[in-house]
Amino acid sequence: MVKDYGQFCGLAKASSVLGERWSLLIVRDLSVAPCRFKDLHEGLPGIPTSVLTTRLRDLQVAGVVTRVADELPGGGVLYTLTPHGRALQPILDALGRWGAGTMTTPQPEDVVTDASLAAALRAGFQQGATDTTTSYVVHTGAATAWADATPDAITVGPGAPDRPADLTIHSGPQLRAVLAGELSPAAALSSGAVRIEGSPEVFERFVRTFHVPLTGAAEAVSR
Amino acid sequence: MVKDYGQFCGLAKASSVLGERWSLLIVRDLSVAPCRFKDLHEGLPGIPTSVLTTRLRDLQVAGVVTRVADELPGGGVLYTLTPHGRALQPILDALGRWGAGTMTTPQPEDVVTDASLAAALRAGFQQGATDTTTSYVVHTGAATAWADATPDAITVGPGAPDRPADLTIHSGPQLRAVLAGELSPAAALSSGAVRIEGSPEVFERFVRTFHVPLTGAAEAVSR
């Protein structure tokens, strides 16, 4: 079904499963929370429904995704990661950090979705950066996600949680610069780039806990 | 130039750079050794030269690859990974281990290249599995690669080295089963599936040092 590379190589097999357009982002969204077809379609602006259908089927065949009936009212179908698919999470997080290393200012058409924000928080989590347990809610652009951080574990999810958080953050894309260390938390707050509900000390802890540095890698092309 | 996903997300950016067909395998080959155009073309059976040209150009623009004149006699052009590209190595190794978890017997048309064999050895290296330093040469199918293993570091390369190794291994695809723990080193030797130049004790050390278990993840598809 899926196009292979004709090599007996783990990376080649992985690439034939995950290398097609949209596949990695589908797994990303499912790694944050089980999704219905509609959730995936809305969280992946631009994906045609036919391609989403094909990818979900191929990911099932590859043993990455399962399709189960939704028990919640309204019915529908829930897509979930298998254990094999869940094993991709740390790899996707590492790839996300790598890709974030060259991200500074978003392109005009760049959007942030709930799932991508949650995945970014999970990827940026610095184990041992703090010795307390804190709950966060982050709003940036039209996206919302929550994170519960303990000293050595992180739990994230899309959207807003039911319970109030220790710190709620409202920001635009400048949050990227703060997490990269390019903009100090104090400056971000005083300039109004970031608005918080909670104490500035907890915001500084947030910045320490989720730190994604810039690696600035774009180099000249010789041609 | 490269197609983007319109998301301000590290994983989406990484996917637009590495997600196109052949890109990951090009980076894999370059992570093992600098390559000339011809080396890449021969190490990636089936890739059209036009696609290879396009990918190399896109990877240069993304700051992953550099193009330099070869100093060696005969001249030519050498492609190398930038520091940003080299940062992908542990991620590719992890992806390779993930993909290898479902690999058992190769398809009839599956080949093994020097670079993929070297990358597989690097990916399978178990830090701390041994307290000695050993040099290996592995032949499997038409591919050859070498590895120098210290207790906590691995160096690999394609082809055969100049110096003789502590252990030389000749095998077919059964080596995969041995490294997965499905076939004991002793059984592999006595059955003739693996032939070695060196001591069986060192071969057992090899198997401990490069261990890639099967995770068997293929699941039923509901439809």
Next chain:
DNA sequence: CCGCATCCGGCCTGATACTG
């Protein structure tokens, strides 16, 4: 509505041939 299947224009891939 939700989860697809179908259809169509256009771009990309894959194969071959050819050039500096």
Next chain:
DNA sequence: CAGTATCAGGCCGGATGCGG
């Protein structure tokens, strides 16, 4: 050696339709 040129076929992107 290191690519460019060309072309058929397949996949992607976008719109529409349809059964439960």
